[in-house]
Amino acid sequence: MDGATVNGAERNVPLAGTTARSNSNQPWLEFGLLVDEDHPQDEWSLPGPKQLHEEIAKQYSEDQKAKAWSDAAEAVKTYSDEMINRWSREMDTLLVYAGLFSAVLTAFNVQSYQSLQSSSTDTTNALLRRISTQLDSFSINPSFVNSTRQSTSFDDARPPFRAPASAVWINALWFSSLVCSLAAASIALMVKQWLHELESGVSGSSRETGRRRQYRLDGILKWRVGAIVVVIPILLQLALVLFLAGLIILLWTLHGTVAAIATSLVGALFIFQFTVTILPSYHLDCCFLSPQALAIYSVVRPLHNTTLALLQHLSRLWTRSERPSFWHSDASDLSTLRALKKRIISFCNSRREMPPWRGQEHLVIASARTSSALDRRMAIMACKTTFTFEHLEDVEVIFSSLSPNEVAGYVRDVWDLYKRRQATGLASYQVTRSVMHLLLHALRHMLTVGPDARDEEWERTVKWIVEHHSPLPTFQPTSMDLQLTTFSILATHDSVAGSLALSKVRYHTGLKWSCSYSTIRNVMVMAELQMQRHRNIGEDPSASLYTYLQAFQIAIRGIVLVVSENSPVTPPPTSAQVDTILSHARDILVSFESLLRSQHWEGLQDTMPDEWKHSGPFLHFLSLWLEQFAILPLTTLANRSRHSKLVTEGLLEALEDAWARAQAGYPPQSAPPETGQTRVPSNSASAMGRIERELETLRAYVVYQRTFQ
Structure with a gap:
């Protein structure tokens, strides 16, 4: 599997950038490709977490x-x-x-x-x-006046x-x-x-x-x-x-x-x-501040602090009768009274004194946890109240002062604001571009976390960022460099997010937008790593033919971007840089030829993605993969390359032989769709009819190169 018979001679074909060292202490040393933190920039490697962190730290000045x-x-x-x-x-x-x-x-x-x-x-x-009633009741005689009504x-x-x-x-x-x-x-x-x-x-x-x-x-x-x-x-x-x-x-x-x-x-x-x-x-965070509240606080504070000091002193005296094992025991292992005693003592020791009226706010703000949360809410509030392009750019600068976990919280808050604005029709194209650029910067900060510290929360956050990032048209090489390099680094991570990042790199390299030589180098390093990781197809359960061919397509696209006559690389690559790319290109092509010749083409349907395994015969998918990921990129390379004989007749023969053996091992009629299976995609079925013609087209270019160049 490690060698290939080319022109009758047995030859070892190590991929570019491989090393004989096997040190598990190197966090970015995977599958023979060195991605070391201390590697110089001119080496054939991706930047590691430490190097990426230093680059981000230097990106913005203190001013x-x-x-x-x-x-x-x-x-x-x-x-x-x-x-x-x-x-x-x-x-x-x-x-x-x-x-x-x-x-x-x-x-x-x-x-x-x-x-x-x-x-x-x-x-x-x-x-x-009353007077009238009394007058009516009077009877007058010559000698006296008599009232016949009872007095009331x-x-x-x-x-x-x-x-x-x-x-x-x-x-x-x-x-x-x-x-x-x-x-x-x-x-x-x-x-x-x-x-x-x-x-x-x-x-x-x-x-x-x-x-x-x-x-x-x-x-x-x-x-x-x-x-x-x-x-x-x-x-x-x-x-x-x-x-x-x-x-x-x-x-x-x-x-x-x-x-x-x-x-x-x-x-x-x-x-x-x-x-x-x-x-x-x-x-302490209550804002109902008034002179009346100050008067109440002046009375409550000394009472609270005096009572707390007394309770804490009594709790210390109470704990002297207990052994040290008392504090390490669970509540279920103690009697009811002792468990209650432990809770009372813990409560008294957990309480804090009330600070002065003017000092309470400063103590809360000065704590590390609160100050970080306030910084985050302040930056989000600036975006929430204005949501302008300038403040979104400021958030990118703020990222350099935060930890990756804090960055994750920031970007989710900004995204929620963006979706609410978008639902009301207030998100302009410029704001959308800024938000996507912000997601990319957040992803770069998440990648500064070392491989050993990447937990499930980290993977969920990175996956969320990659899923929500949408590429937007750009004519700025720096923007394309940022996208390709960031996704290339993530693609080396064996996870769902890494697979999504690989698809992003494949999409971006197909756009042929302007980018720098260092970006092409990073993309090719990632592609070589993926090819090396998935080389033992059929033997290693984790190896995937689909991923291998995607990485091969990405590598060929990177080669075409550098060696084509109208190269979009900015600034144009030097002759030394072109020679470096050509050297790795030959190693990649020889390695691919070796894989085609050594592959038995049996049991490969198990390497398909789970959602495709029951969608149709494996040969239909294989024809589509070979067409899109191998034959068409090689045809483009043979057609546009300024350097002849990159695509050799030996590689062409290996492709034709592999397709013939695959057809023999997986005849179309041997795997009819079962009841309830999804219909085979039309582009997969039609690829079987085109692949012979495309192989002939590729052969014509190869013969032309051999004859006229």
Whole structure:
């Protein structure tokens, strides 16, 4: 399998870039191809994780990184300032309206509440009735005046007072309206206090200030300050509705229990005020900051810290009676009381002291985990609020300051934003190109992870990036270089993502866009690695004829790009570079000829992708693969190459002999489709009829080269 009989002589055919060393400690040393981290750039190898990491680190200067962070912080600052200023102006307007409305409403309430109690005229009328009754009961004789009516007290003569139903409803509605108006004014005043606290200490657009501003902005979103701001005008509208309803009742009649309704509304207001005042003492990211909250915090903090210190001291005394094995035992292995004891001690030791009022925010932001998350949300917020081309480019620069895991989170957030914009028709072509370029940069950062550290999460993320990346037309060689080199590096990884990357490389090399010589070299190194990995077809279960032929096609396309007369390589390759490509081209072609001659062409249907195994006879697929991946690329090479005799008659004979043996081993009628099988693709079936003609065309080019060149 390692040698080939060419012109009657036995010859070893090692692939270019192979080495005799076999050291498993080299992470990129696979299947005989060296992809070493410390290999120089001019060697025939792909860049390793360390080399790729150094290249990315040098790609952007510190000034560029600082500018990118400053731009992101400035965008968040603009958004935050506009929102806070808008709310502040709205609160000012609502406070003026609430004051005027409450003043008008109070004038009505001063008159209406009197209908809920007896008036002085009622007492006067009762006294007059009593006097009249007594006068009627008098009997006058010459010697005396006698009253025949029994004397009654003043309270018995006065009838009980009962407020009319209309008066009760009017007062209930109007006093409720007054409470709503005052509640709106009170809440607006608290919002003004919160906004004042949010604006303090966030001047400038540095990275540290951006983190602080993003931290506070997260608090605004988490604690729904916007929803509270919306409630204030609703309360004022409700107050107006209540006032008008009472006014209508006044016009028709005058009647219920005003105190209970007003008390319930006032109680709700007090509960809200108490809640938003006490929350900042127990939630550091709560943005309900106000002077009242500061006063509560000043009382709660010393009580909390003193109590915590006492509990921790008692827990330390409590643990002295336990052995060290107590802390390494599971809760299920301990008695109920001892398990409860362990939970109480762990809880006391896990609690932290409350920091000072002004220092709590700094402690949270300064932690590594929180600062990284804030950086991520700040960059995403800059894209979310603007989603412009410039900020997407800044995210690429920001990637150089992040770990691969953080990059994965960034790119998923950006992609979610992009899909939402795309669904609403707001994603322009320029933005789409930027997002695809961003995915490619994210993939490069993921490839800086060493092979030993690539877990399942890494594979899922890389697979997601490759699946969502779509190639876009480009005439910039640097863009094509980035795509081909990145996908070539990933294609060396034995995974689903690696297979997808191999297909991407095959697609891009067929476009014949401008690229550099180093990119062609990287592509050919990857192709040689894949050919070496899948060489033992039929013997190695992991070897695939389909993958081998794809890699061969990619290698031939790379050769054609360099040695053709109208080479798209930019800048044009030097004679030394062309000689290097030709040397590897000969090794690749000889290796392919060796495979064709040594292959027995039996049992190869098991190497097909699973989704194709039951789609039709193997020979149909083999004819399509040989046509697309071998014969047509070799014909192009023989036709466009400036260098003669790359495609030899020996290789042509090996192709013809392999096709003849494959037809004998897999006759079309020997594998009819079974019931329920998918119909054979038309292009696969038609390839069997074309392959003979294409072999004749290839032979004509080979004969022409031998005769006239």
